[in-house]
Amino acid sequence: ETGVTQTPRHLVMGMTNKKSLKCEQHLGHNAMYWYKQSAKKPLELMFVYNFKEQTENNSVPSRFSPECPNSSHLFLHLHTLQPEDSALYLCASSQESAGAYNEQFFGPGTRLTVL
Protein backbone atom coordinates (compact mmCIF):
# COMPACT_ATOMS: atom_id res chain seq x y z
CA GLU A 1 0.00 0.00 0.00
CA THR A 2 1.20 3.49 -0.75
CA GLY A 3 0.07 6.98 0.18
CA VAL A 4 -3.01 7.41 2.31
CA THR A 5 -5.61 4.67 2.48
CA GLN A 6 -9.11 4.80 3.96
CA THR A 7 -11.54 2.04 4.86
CA PRO A 8 -14.31 1.44 4.27
CA ARG A 9 -14.82 3.32 1.01
CA HIS A 10 -18.58 3.32 1.48
CA LEU A 11 -20.64 3.08 4.67
CA VAL A 12 -24.36 3.12 5.27
CA MET A 13 -25.51 3.34 8.87
CA GLY A 14 -28.62 4.01 10.88
CA MET A 15 -28.81 6.82 13.39
CA THR A 16 -28.44 4.43 16.33
CA ASN A 17 -25.43 2.52 14.97
CA LYS A 18 -21.82 2.83 16.04
CA LYS A 19 -19.18 2.57 13.36
CA SER A 20 -15.57 3.61 12.82
CA LEU A 21 -13.67 5.02 9.86
CA LYS A 22 -10.02 4.09 9.48
CA CYS A 23 -7.18 5.99 7.86
CA GLU A 24 -3.61 4.80 7.40
CA GLN A 25 -0.71 6.72 5.91
CA HIS A 26 2.42 5.03 4.53
CA LEU A 27 4.40 8.24 4.01
CA GLY A 28 6.22 8.54 7.31
CA HIS A 29 4.30 11.70 8.19
CA ASN A 30 3.62 13.00 11.67
CA ALA A 31 0.41 14.94 11.17
CA MET A 32 -3.02 13.61 10.22
CA TYR A 33 -6.30 15.33 9.50
CA TRP A 34 -10.01 14.59 9.15
CA TYR A 35 -12.08 16.65 6.72
CA LYS A 36 -15.78 16.58 5.88
CA GLN A 37 -16.78 17.20 2.26
CA SER A 38 -20.45 17.95 1.66
CA ALA A 39 -22.00 18.80 -1.68
CA LYS A 40 -21.80 22.48 -2.64
CA LYS A 41 -19.85 23.36 0.53
CA PRO A 42 -16.14 23.92 1.12
CA LEU A 43 -14.12 21.18 2.72
CA GLU A 44 -14.44 21.48 6.47
CA LEU A 45 -11.47 20.70 8.67
CA MET A 46 -12.63 18.60 11.62
CA PHE A 47 -9.58 17.45 13.56
CA VAL A 48 -5.80 17.72 13.41
CA TYR A 49 -3.29 15.45 15.12
CA ASN A 50 0.41 16.20 15.30
CA PHE A 51 2.72 13.53 16.71
CA LYS A 52 -0.39 11.71 18.05
CA GLU A 53 -1.61 14.76 19.95
CA GLN A 54 -4.83 16.51 18.96
CA THR A 55 -4.02 20.10 18.06
CA GLU A 56 -7.27 21.15 16.46
CA ASN A 57 -10.94 20.40 17.06
CA ASN A 58 -12.99 22.62 14.81
CA SER A 59 -16.11 22.66 17.01
CA VAL A 60 -17.08 19.18 15.88
CA PRO A 61 -20.11 17.58 17.62
CA SER A 62 -19.25 14.95 20.18
CA ARG A 63 -20.97 12.24 18.12
CA PHE A 64 -17.69 12.29 16.15
CA SER A 65 -14.80 10.95 18.22
CA PRO A 66 -11.29 10.82 16.75
CA GLU A 67 -8.50 8.53 17.85
CA CYS A 68 -4.84 8.59 16.85
CA PRO A 69 -2.97 5.64 18.39
CA ASN A 70 0.21 6.36 16.43
CA SER A 71 1.42 8.66 13.68
CA SER A 72 0.38 6.22 10.94
CA HIS A 73 -3.21 5.55 11.97
CA LEU A 74 -6.22 7.74 12.50
CA PHE A 75 -9.75 6.67 13.35
CA LEU A 76 -13.06 8.47 13.42
CA HIS A 77 -15.59 6.81 15.72
CA LEU A 78 -19.20 7.54 14.87
CA HIS A 79 -22.27 7.18 17.07
CA THR A 80 -25.86 8.45 16.99
CA LEU A 81 -25.26 10.36 13.78
CA GLN A 82 -27.83 12.50 12.00
CA PRO A 83 -28.81 12.38 8.32
CA GLU A 84 -27.07 15.72 7.78
CA ASP A 85 -23.81 14.00 8.69
CA SER A 86 -23.95 12.15 5.37
CA ALA A 87 -20.89 13.27 3.42
CA LEU A 88 -17.50 12.24 2.08
CA TYR A 89 -14.99 12.03 4.92
CA LEU A 90 -11.44 12.64 3.83
CA CYS A 91 -8.28 11.84 5.70
CA ALA A 92 -5.02 13.63 4.97
CA SER A 93 -1.47 13.59 6.27
CA SER A 94 1.53 15.90 6.15
CA GLN A 95 5.07 15.89 7.46
CA GLU A 96 3.94 17.88 10.47
CA SER A 97 1.10 20.24 11.20
CA ALA A 98 3.08 23.45 11.70
CA GLY A 99 4.02 25.63 8.79
CA ALA A 100 2.38 25.96 5.41
CA TYR A 101 5.24 24.34 3.47
CA ASN A 102 3.91 20.94 4.36
CA GLU A 103 1.86 19.53 1.53
CA GLN A 104 -1.16 17.56 2.64
CA PHE A 105 -1.73 14.18 0.99
CA PHE A 106 -5.32 12.98 0.85
CA GLY A 107 -6.90 9.57 0.94
CA PRO A 108 -9.78 8.58 -1.38
CA GLY A 109 -12.38 9.18 1.30
CA THR A 110 -15.23 7.26 2.90
CA ARG A 111 -18.68 7.98 1.51
CA LEU A 112 -20.97 7.94 4.55
CA THR A 113 -24.74 7.74 4.31
CA VAL A 114 -26.80 8.07 7.48
CA LEU A 115 -30.36 6.79 7.20
Added chain:
Amino acid sequence: AQSVTQLDSQVPVFEEAPVELRCNYSSSVSVYLFWYVQYPNQGLQLLLKYLSGSTLVESINGFEAEFNKSQTSFHLRKPSVHISDTAEYFCAVSDYGGATNKLIFGTGTLLAVQP
Protein backbone atom coordinates in the same frame (compact mmCIF):
# COMPACT_ATOMS: atom_id res chain seq x y z
CA ALA B 1 -10.59 35.31 8.96
CA GLN B 2 -9.30 33.95 5.70
CA SER B 3 -11.68 32.84 3.00
CA VAL B 4 -11.57 31.57 -0.57
CA THR B 5 -14.11 32.30 -3.27
CA GLN B 6 -14.55 30.25 -6.39
CA LEU B 7 -17.33 32.01 -8.22
CA ASP B 8 -17.87 29.36 -10.88
CA SER B 9 -19.39 26.13 -9.62
CA GLN B 10 -19.15 24.56 -13.07
CA VAL B 11 -17.19 25.41 -16.22
CA PRO B 12 -18.11 23.56 -19.40
CA VAL B 13 -15.52 23.73 -22.16
CA PHE B 14 -14.78 21.92 -25.38
CA GLU B 15 -11.69 19.79 -25.77
CA GLU B 16 -8.58 21.70 -26.89
CA ALA B 17 -10.11 25.03 -25.86
CA PRO B 18 -8.45 27.26 -23.23
CA VAL B 19 -9.90 27.50 -19.74
CA GLU B 20 -9.58 29.73 -16.70
CA LEU B 21 -10.87 28.76 -13.26
CA ARG B 22 -11.16 31.74 -10.98
CA CYS B 23 -10.08 31.95 -7.37
CA ASN B 24 -10.08 34.96 -5.07
CA TYR B 25 -9.02 34.97 -1.46
CA SER B 26 -9.19 37.28 1.48
CA SER B 27 -6.43 37.41 4.02
CA SER B 28 -4.86 39.97 6.28
CA VAL B 29 -1.48 38.24 6.30
CA SER B 30 0.90 36.69 3.81
CA VAL B 31 -0.48 33.55 2.32
CA TYR B 32 0.40 30.35 0.61
CA LEU B 33 -1.97 29.33 -2.17
CA PHE B 34 -2.83 25.94 -3.61
CA TRP B 35 -4.87 24.29 -6.31
CA TYR B 36 -6.04 20.75 -5.67
CA VAL B 37 -7.78 18.47 -8.19
CA GLN B 38 -10.28 15.75 -7.34
CA TYR B 39 -11.03 13.14 -9.98
CA PRO B 40 -14.24 11.11 -9.62
CA ASN B 41 -14.22 8.76 -6.64
CA GLN B 42 -10.77 9.87 -5.55
CA GLY B 43 -9.25 12.09 -2.91
CA LEU B 44 -7.67 15.47 -3.52
CA GLN B 45 -4.30 15.74 -5.25
CA LEU B 46 -2.10 18.80 -5.17
CA LEU B 47 -1.92 20.36 -8.63
CA LEU B 48 0.32 23.35 -7.91
CA LYS B 49 1.21 25.78 -5.17
CA TYR B 50 2.50 29.29 -4.63
CA LEU B 51 4.77 29.76 -1.64
CA SER B 52 7.09 32.58 -2.67
CA GLY B 53 9.21 33.81 -5.57
CA SER B 54 7.85 33.82 -9.11
CA THR B 55 4.17 34.65 -9.17
CA LEU B 56 3.58 32.23 -12.04
CA VAL B 57 3.58 28.58 -11.06
CA GLU B 58 3.12 25.57 -13.31
CA SER B 59 2.04 21.97 -12.96
CA ILE B 60 3.45 19.00 -14.82
CA ASN B 61 0.28 18.52 -16.87
CA GLY B 62 0.09 21.97 -18.43
CA PHE B 63 -1.87 23.98 -15.86
CA GLU B 64 -0.53 27.26 -14.55
CA ALA B 65 -1.69 29.77 -11.97
CA GLU B 66 -0.65 33.33 -11.31
CA PHE B 67 -0.58 34.92 -7.88
CA ASN B 68 -1.84 38.50 -8.07
CA LYS B 69 -1.49 40.16 -4.71
CA SER B 70 -3.17 43.43 -5.66
CA GLN B 71 -6.25 41.60 -6.90
CA THR B 72 -6.02 38.85 -4.27
CA SER B 73 -6.43 36.26 -6.97
CA PHE B 74 -4.88 32.94 -7.92
CA HIS B 75 -6.63 31.94 -11.14
CA LEU B 76 -5.89 28.59 -12.76
CA ARG B 77 -5.40 28.39 -16.53
CA LYS B 78 -4.69 25.85 -19.22
CA PRO B 79 -4.26 26.81 -22.88
CA SER B 80 -5.71 23.55 -24.23
CA VAL B 81 -7.75 21.11 -22.15
CA HIS B 82 -8.21 17.38 -22.59
CA ILE B 83 -11.10 15.10 -21.75
CA SER B 84 -8.97 13.68 -18.95
CA ASP B 85 -8.89 17.10 -17.24
CA THR B 86 -12.54 16.64 -16.30
CA ALA B 87 -12.53 16.88 -12.50
CA GLU B 88 -13.34 19.18 -9.62
CA TYR B 89 -10.75 21.81 -8.83
CA PHE B 90 -10.34 23.36 -5.39
CA CYS B 91 -8.46 26.50 -4.54
CA ALA B 92 -7.07 26.72 -1.01
CA VAL B 93 -5.19 29.18 1.16
CA SER B 94 -3.18 28.56 4.30
CA ASP B 95 -1.83 30.76 7.05
CA TYR B 96 1.76 31.90 6.79
CA GLY B 97 3.72 30.29 9.56
CA GLY B 98 0.62 29.29 11.45
CA ALA B 99 0.81 26.88 14.34
CA THR B 100 -1.36 24.41 12.47
CA ASN B 101 -1.22 23.70 8.76
CA LYS B 102 -4.85 24.68 8.15
CA LEU B 103 -6.06 24.83 4.61
CA ILE B 104 -9.12 26.95 3.85
CA PHE B 105 -10.83 25.61 0.73
CA GLY B 106 -13.18 27.15 -1.78
CA THR B 107 -16.39 25.42 -2.80
CA GLY B 108 -14.77 23.93 -5.89
CA THR B 109 -15.24 24.30 -9.64
CA LEU B 110 -16.27 21.37 -11.77
CA LEU B 111 -14.40 21.46 -15.06
CA ALA B 112 -16.47 19.53 -17.61
CA VAL B 113 -14.55 18.96 -20.84
CA GLN B 114 -16.72 17.99 -23.77
CA PRO B 115 -15.54 16.36 -27.01
